Amino acid sequence: LLVAHNCEIPEAAHDITGLQPKLNMLIQGHGAEFDDSNLDLNSIDTVLQKLEFLQDEHGA
Secondary structure, three states: OOOOOOOOOOOOOOOHHHHHHHHHHHHHHOOOOOOOOOOOOOOHHHHHHHHHHHHHHOOO
């Protein structure tokens, strides 16, 4: 997704926590903000919430 949006892929661990900054870049690239300050960044549920948010940003 980052390559498709012409984003530079940040160095991060290849785990759920490492996905968070990448998803944040995609969200910010759409001019949106997602407050994950009260969410568990080690949880797949947080990833799913961010992906749903991105899907909504695309109008799907």
